[in-house]
Amino acid sequence: MSADDSKAGEGEALDGAAPGGAPAAAGQAADSTDPPHTPTPDAAPGLGTGSGPDTAPAADPAPVAGLAALSLPFRLVGALALAAVLVLTGLHLSFLFLHVAPANTVSKRQAKAVDAWIYPEFEQNWKLFAPNPIQQNTAVQARAAGLHADGTSFLTGWYDLSARDGAALHGELLPSHSRQNVLRRAWDLYASSHADDGRPLGARGDLSAAYLTRLATQRLERAGAGGAGAELTRIRVRARVTPVPPPPWSGEKPGTGTRAEYRTLDWSEAHR
Known part of the structure; x- marks a missing residue:
């Protein structure tokens, strides 16, 4: 074999090899213009084994607001304060009703308690008319x-x-x-x-x-x-x-x- 034949054989071998020196796959043209394949990066540490780069991290839980954000002792204090306000409001409205309503058995029996609550701050009168x-x-x-x-x-x-x-x-x-x-x-x-x-x-x-x-x-x-x-x-x-x-x-x-x-x-x- 002559020297020219040997160089020609080496050129054919190089033309048929894939980038990096690997042999070309069967049926793949030696002059293919497809870009080289980029390997997929590994998943970030702590995110598990995702199925690909598009896998989203787990969403953070929604923040707790309102009474649910308070601890149990503060919830109990708030509930007791609300109950006290409701009881006091109901008591005031009851005494006020007995004071302005026509005389009846309950208002006569509880007259001292009603007067002590109503007078003098909550007195009702008809002087406007x-x-x-x-x-x-x-x-x-x-x-x-x-x-x-x-x-x-x-x-x-x-x-x-x-x-x-x-x-x-x-x-x-x-x-x-x-x-x-x-x-x-x-x-x-x-x-x-x-x-x-x-x-x-x-x-x-x-x-x-x-x-x-x-x-x-x-x-x-x-x-x-x-x-x-x-x-x-x-x-x-x-x-x-x-x-x-x-x-x-x-x-x-x-x-x-x-x-x-x-x-x-x-x-x-x-x-x-």
Whole structure:
């Protein structure tokens, strides 16, 4: 065999070999233009033996929200608080119903309990529909005696609590209903449950006196009576009643004129 024949044989052998030196498969053309096959990468550690590169990882569980996210002790506390609110609401509505409903066996038997719950904060009345509305201005005033921060005693002048409430309402777009009526209703309750000489009429008299004194004490403390660090020990309340003259077109005659009259209560211990 000549040298040229030997080189030609080697060229034929190289042309028939697959890339990398492997022999070509049977029936595959030596000059195939198909791209070489890329081996599939192994699955990532910890993801199991997936069936291929498109296998998605397992989804995370949905986060727990609401009451289910709380521990058992907190769930029990929340359930007890909700039960207490429901019981208190039902009790309040029951007492309110017995108070405004016509007299019956239950309301008569539980009258003391109903009155103790309703008065004075939740009292109901029909004065909105009264044929003769109030024709006088009542201003509740108070003064206090107590001790300064250094131990010396003091006696304040009269604070017009009604005027202070009225001044706080000026310029308010949504004025407070309680600021308008709590103090006035406290005095009305006291006046209707006490004789002219200050003698209480029944259990409501004692309740109304304590309620009025507590309101006056709180208002004087907010007003800074006695200065910083002062301790209020005694409270005295009075009411200034000024009649409102009828309009000229009404034809009514004025009652007692337009001069103010005062009703001053005795000193009482401060209530907070």
